[in-house]
Amino acid sequence: MNEDRRRAKHFSYDSAKTYAMRIIISILALALMLLFLAAGAPDEAYGRVSKVVDGDTFDVILQDYNSSQISEDVIRIRLADIDTPETRGPKACEAGKNASAYTRSWLLSNYVFLDLDDKTGIDPYGRWVALAYLSEGGNPGRNFNKMLVDSGHAVIEDFRNNEFDPGSWWS
Secondary structure (H helix, E strand, C coil): CHHHHHHHHHHHHHHHHHHHHHHHHHHHHHHHHHHHHHHCCCCCEEEEEEEEEECCEEEEEEEEECCCCCCCCEEEEEECCEECCCCCCCCCCHHHHHHHHHHHHHHCCCEEEEEECCCCCECCCCCEEEEEEEEECCEEEEEHHHHHHHCCCCEECCCCCCCCCHHHHCC
């Protein structure tokens, strides 16, 4: 009988130990998942669009930001993983002017939330790479990168040197 009691205690101890490990692993997995969700939040920066350079590039006067990398009050944004036709130079075309007009009509003097690229941050031209979300009721609303593609003014270009995957925001 003592042998049975010892086995039962050993079994109970192992079960409790396994159960505790499962709880700890679950909590760690949840914390890691929340960290990844927070890193891709569309509220890393917020501000008013003050200038539209072309269809996929514009300036934002920042009102609020959660990035220690930003030191300016006005930042230039290059929309991530899309490309609009050119408005200047030898490749300039009417479609580029149309894309710029579309961006201007939606963004100029309006507020946007920005999900800034945490991998590369700034491109070789000094522009912050980002997904832009229209401010709707003071909250992040429609994804403007997606709106440009859906409207036919841009094409998806997965540059892969940033954190974004067009498959996750365009579907």
